[in-house]
Amino acid sequence: MRYLLSLVYLFTLSLSGFAQPQVFAHNDYEKPQPLTAALAQKADYIEADVFVRNGKLVLGHTPAEADTSKRTLEGTYLKPIVALFAQHKDRVSPDRRYTFSLSIDAxxxxxxxxxxxxxxxxxxxxxxxxxxxxxxxxxxxxxxxPRPEQLLDYPAFIFFDGRPSELYDDETVKRVALISDNFRSYARWDGTGEIGDDDKAKLKRIIKRAHEAGCPIRFWNAPDNPVAWKQLRKLGVDVLNTDKVAECVAAVK
Incomplete structure (x- = not known):
């Protein structure tokens, strides 16, 4: 069954053009123009970190930031997205093919x-x-x-970010939008020159595991420059985590 999932994954790539790298706008809410700048670049994923404060989902990277933050997920992302859909007749952009995933880091x-x-x-x-x-x-x-066995308890319109260490059955994996992990758990490479053979071998094993589950893969905490984006793509990384969205889009798309 895992082999079948892998074939389905590859077939999906061929249909969607997903073989082209996707761009993940890391910590977008910290940027000078949250949401709008990433949308202008047609980022594939846009990330926001949230805490619960007084019954609201508040943006922030640390508890201290959340305690003083006046920005909410609803006000910064959800309401503006709803307004864009009203403006563009049930889509976020004039581009009839463009949409994105909003990654909410709980x-x-x-x-x-x-x-x-x-x-x-x-x-x-x-x-x-x-x-x-x-x-x-x-x-x-x-x-x-939630734990993998709890994913199906949530509505079908909510997906989850998986981990290489977690096991998913054939139904649960359908709710996993991508597999993510810390680059530094596998490699010490600093983003210059070629990735060393030992690091490559470790990364390839994790990438293969994600693809066999039928999922794209992303690494956070990876080097974030044109050399790194190119090297990661060579290894088969599908989703490039970046704080330099415009530069990354220009380099890889």
Missing amino acids: KDKAEEVLPLLRALLEQNLTVFNRNMNPLAIRIIVSGNR
Whole structure:
């Protein structure tokens, strides 16, 4: 069955053009123009970190930042996205082919974050549910996620960021949008020259494991420059994690 999933994955790549690298706008909420700058570059994934504060999903990278933050997931991302869908007639952009995934990194417990997130999304399901609208924004929960055996307990419009160390059955893996892990768990390469053979071997094993499960793979904490993007693509990394969205898009697309 894993072999079948791998074939399905490769077939999907050929249909969607996914063999072209995808760009993940890391910590987008920290940028001078959150959401809008990443949209202008047609980023494939846009990330926001959230904490629960006073019943709201607040943006921030640390608890201290969240305690003083006045920015919410709803105000910075969800409402502007809904407005764009109204403006562009059920899509986020004038480009009829473009949509993206909103990756929400839960910094507090999943059981605290997910009910609040679900309630917000259910107000506009044609915007956030691809079963209702193929160009809807796919929602991916990262960070503090439910255990693999709990993923199917959540609505079908919520997907999850997987890990190489987790095991998924044939139904659960359908809810895993991508596999992510810390680059430094496998390699010490600094982003210059060629990746060493030992590092390559470790990375290739993890990449192969993700692809056999039928999932694209991303590494956070990887070198973030044109040399690194090229080397990672050679190894088979599908999703490039970057703080330099415009530069990365120009280099790889």
